[in-house]
Structure formats: C-alpha cells, structure tokens
Amino acid sequence: MSKDYYQVLGVSRDASPEEIKSAFRKLARKYHPDANPNANEKDRKALEEKFKEISEAYEVLSDPQKKKMYDQTGSVEFGPGRSDFNWQDFTHFSDFEDIFSRIFGGSDFGSQFFSGFRNERADLDIAIRIRVSLEDAFYGKTKIVKYRRNKTCDACGGTGAENGRTNVCKTCGGTGQQRIVQGQGFFRMVSVTVCRDCGGSGRVPEKVCSVCKGTGTVTIRETLEVKIPKGAPSNLKMRYRGKGQSHGRSVGDLFIILDVADEPGIRREGDDLYVQKEITFPQAALGTELEINLFKERYTLQVPAGTQPGEYLKLKGAGMHHMRRNGNGDLYVKINISVPKKLTARQRELIQQLDEDLDRKKGWFGRSK
Ligand SMILES: [Zn+2]
Ligand SMILES: [Zn+2]
Structure with a gap:
C-alpha cells in the first residue's frame, strides 16, 4: 500500500461520492497556495505538494474504476505502467474552476500541468525506421511495410457510443473545452484546452460502443507500399499524410525513416x-x-x-x-x-634484372637523372 488516499482526504472507506467531493473542496481551499499568501518559499513548496497529493487522492476516489482498482490492489495506474500522478492526469479542473482559477503561475505546478495538453496532434504521428541495402538505395525499390495504427471506429463513427447516441458531457457542459486560468495577483492567463472527458466533442456515450469499447478507435493492420527513391540517403524521412493514428476527426501522419545499411567493401x-x-x-x-x-x-x-x-x-x-x-x-x-609473397625462379630472375636496370639508372620511373 503506497498511499492512503482516504486518509489524505480524511474520509472513511465507505464515504459517498458527495462526501469525497466536499472533503476535497474543503482541503483544496485550505491548501491552495493563494490562500496562504504569507507562506515563504519552503512552505509554498510544501503547500504545492499537499495540494497535489489531495488532487491525486480525489482523482482516484472520484473515479469509480480507479477507486475499485485502488481498493483491490492498493495502487492505481495513471498511464500504462505508470503509477506516479502528474497534473495532466487530473480530470476535474472544470469541476472546481472556482478554486483552480486562482492557480498561481510560474511554478513547476503550472508548467507541469500545461505541458500535458500540448502536442495532441503530434501524438498521432507514427515513425517507423526501415532498413534497406545500399543496392536497394542505388537502384530504388518498392518495399512493403506492415504496421498497426489506431483508426477511428467505423461502428460508432468515433463517438465511442453505440448507435452514435450520446449525451452532453457534464465536465465541459457540451462546449468541448476546459478553461484554465493561471496566474497570480494582476496576472491572469486564461487558456482554453480540449476537454479531457469528451475529447473535445462535448458529448459522451449513452451506451459504450462494443466494437471499440468506447475509445472511438480500433487498431488496424496497414500494409503500405513504400517507394525507396533512387539514390536515397540514410535517415531520409518520408511522410505519408493521414497514415498515422486517427482519433475522432484528427489524423496523424506516418513517417518512414530509411536506414541504408553499409555494404562491405563499399x-x-x-x-x-x-x-x-x-x-x-x-x-x-x-x-x-x-x-x-x-x-x-x-x-x-x-x-x-x-x-x-x-x-x-x-x-x-x-x-x-x-x-x-x-x-x-x-x-x-x-x-x-x-606484392607477391612467393616467386618462381623465373619471376625472381626477371625482377632482379629489373632491379639492376633501375639501379643503373639511379631511380624509378621519371626520377632518373
Ligand atoms: Zn466504436
Ligand atoms: Zn467534455
């Protein structure tokens, strides 16, 4: 058992969702660094830590699946094989906008939190290195490349909902966006990001699609004909638009990177x-x-x-x-x-004659006086 999330929030193990929520709200107000303006640098760090700790606890205990996993195993995975909590794992910013809108800026807290939302599009790109012989690069060649990618689920059109039936997302109220206000004192920076609960669609499934299990994407095998151009150098990057992962209406690109093998003797x-x-x-x-x-x-x-x-x-x-x-x-x-290592008698004789001849002329070709 790593952390006791119940103890962190000060609730009993059979607390209701409402009790958990109000416990978090109370603690968030108390430990919010803005509520402690006189804290020194060291105390501020401690407050940030505490604030993160209660947010982690709330993230787990407010999510029925995560809570179940935690209750059974004593730990939770926030990402594949990752049990450490980052701010991008927190999905309730908009639920507590009144609290989070006063988040201080410039610290690790803010930067960590914002970095989680960048490069959504770049995450959809796939890069594959393929090895080709120098001969293939010399003549050019068409190679078959097989790979897997996520594609928008046809059964639900990427909505993740059976028959496409959806309800308004409660997290963002259907706007598909989450407003994040960062700053302290006179500085207020409002940034709008894609809602994490609905992926920006503003809707959540009424019933989860059985084909994609609600993810809106399915994994497919792709076979691609890659044309290796004549004279291709190593590390040549070839882009195939729209052949990366797709998620909803966003689709990434596939990059084929060439690795031209060395050829012995060349x-x-x-x-x-x-x-x-x-x-x-x-x-x-x-x-x-x-x-x-x-x-x-x-x-x-x-x-x-x-x-x-x-x-x-x-x-x-x-x-x-x-x-x-x-x-x-x-x-x-x-x-x-x-230079021959062994000579026949005749070869030896001929070379000796040559040597004597060269010696008489005091030098090699072009250098004789
Ligand atoms: Zn589906
Ligand atoms: Zn939403």
Missing part, C-alpha cells in the same frame, strides 16, 4: 562511392584495363601506365543517383599494389 560519401582494387606492379607500371563490378553494373576502368599505390581513379557518373537533381555521383577506385 564506402559511401554523399552520392560518391569508393571501392578498392588490387593490381600487380607490372600492371601499375605498364597500365591495364580492369573490370569493376558494382551491384549489377559492369564497368571497364582504364588504369594508366605509372599509376601509384593508393591513387584514386574515377568512373564518372557511376555513383549514386542524385536524388534532387539529374545525374549521378562518381565511383572512385582506389588502386592498391599487391
């Missing part, structure tokens, strides 16, 4: 690609023609005579497609010179 820098190729010393000295394979592409690379180890040779336009303009990046081939 380095990518923007739209340019880098690979390596080993050739022999004679090939480097005399020049040669190399076949370069990149995915399904075959290129012929001319290696000029006198190519140095570590030199980069360019295959123009053989890199990744430029996504936002015409053309392609380039493919660079780094030339490595392989």
Whole structure:
C-alpha cells in the first residue's frame, strides 16, 4: 500500500461520492497556495505538494474504476505502467474552476500541468525506421511495410457510443473545452484546452460502443507500399499524410525513416562511392584495363601506365543517383599494389634484372637523372 488516499482526504472507506467531493473542496481551499499568501518559499513548496497529493487522492476516489482498482490492489495506474500522478492526469479542473482559477503561475505546478495538453496532434504521428541495402538505395525499390495504427471506429463513427447516441458531457457542459486560468495577483492567463472527458466533442456515450469499447478507435493492420527513391540517403524521412493514428476527426501522419545499411567493401560519401582494387606492379607500371563490378553494373576502368599505390581513379557518373537533381555521383577506385609473397625462379630472375636496370639508372620511373 503506497498511499492512503482516504486518509489524505480524511474520509472513511465507505464515504459517498458527495462526501469525497466536499472533503476535497474543503482541503483544496485550505491548501491552495493563494490562500496562504504569507507562506515563504519552503512552505509554498510544501503547500504545492499537499495540494497535489489531495488532487491525486480525489482523482482516484472520484473515479469509480480507479477507486475499485485502488481498493483491490492498493495502487492505481495513471498511464500504462505508470503509477506516479502528474497534473495532466487530473480530470476535474472544470469541476472546481472556482478554486483552480486562482492557480498561481510560474511554478513547476503550472508548467507541469500545461505541458500535458500540448502536442495532441503530434501524438498521432507514427515513425517507423526501415532498413534497406545500399543496392536497394542505388537502384530504388518498392518495399512493403506492415504496421498497426489506431483508426477511428467505423461502428460508432468515433463517438465511442453505440448507435452514435450520446449525451452532453457534464465536465465541459457540451462546449468541448476546459478553461484554465493561471496566474497570480494582476496576472491572469486564461487558456482554453480540449476537454479531457469528451475529447473535445462535448458529448459522451449513452451506451459504450462494443466494437471499440468506447475509445472511438480500433487498431488496424496497414500494409503500405513504400517507394525507396533512387539514390536515397540514410535517415531520409518520408511522410505519408493521414497514415498515422486517427482519433475522432484528427489524423496523424506516418513517417518512414530509411536506414541504408553499409555494404562491405563499399564506402559511401554523399552520392560518391569508393571501392578498392588490387593490381600487380607490372600492371601499375605498364597500365591495364580492369573490370569493376558494382551491384549489377559492369564497368571497364582504364588504369594508366605509372599509376601509384593508393591513387584514386574515377568512373564518372557511376555513383549514386542524385536524388534532387539529374545525374549521378562518381565511383572512385582506389588502386592498391599487391606484392607477391612467393616467386618462381623465373619471376625472381626477371625482377632482379629489373632491379639492376633501375639501379643503373639511379631511380624509378621519371626520377632518373
Ligand atoms: Zn466504436
Ligand atoms: Zn467534455
């Protein structure tokens, strides 16, 4: 048992809803920081804590479901797996507007409370990361993405009510809005937020819809064809409007974020690609023609005579497609010179002859005097 909510409100375990409400009202007036204008900083903090504590207790004991859970288990979940109470969990601001309208500003109290109402729309967006190979990004590809999303329940049109029959929401009196007044002294800030009990519709179900259990949304599986554009970079964010969660008439977007996998042996820098190729010393000295394979592409690379180890040779336009303009990046081939570890007698003889010849000319190609 974490907290004794009954003790916090000073009511017995069999108190009626009216008794609970009046107990809260009395305590809220007493501990409201505005009712204690001479409190110092430390006392003010304590008052805020106490005020939050009684609000938490009231939130639980005034809600038949939460109360039942608390009575049975000794604790309550305010969100999935979350038993700590935040101001956004408090659903009775408008019931006690006369008290809450005098809420002081600038403190943790206010900011915590207001943050709960922001980004309602952003919460409906879904982001999915998908991993694709570099080859898929090179050629472009259509990928099937499967995911789940909440969609407005067709059976009740999102009202959460059987046959769409609803009554006026008591919390907001049908306006769909809750007025919150924040401030102290001369400062009064009125902000209007969506009513939490009816989600802004101003109506609550007469009988809860059996398909969506009153939530107004159902979870559906979606299959989406995602076109990965040619030349797509990693972290490319693609937006699919209206493919996020929907709630009532609001619908969010789906974001597909690409994760382009590394390919062994290929380095990518923007739209340019880098690979390596080993050739022999004679090939480097005399020049040669190399076949370069990149995915399904075959290129012929001319290696000029006198190519140095570590030199980069360019295959123009053989890199990744430029996504936002015409053309392609380039493919660079780094030339490595392989030195044989074993030689036949004849090879050894030939290299020795070459060495003597080079020595006589006192230097390598182009450096002899
Ligand atoms: Zn429904
Ligand atoms: Zn309402």
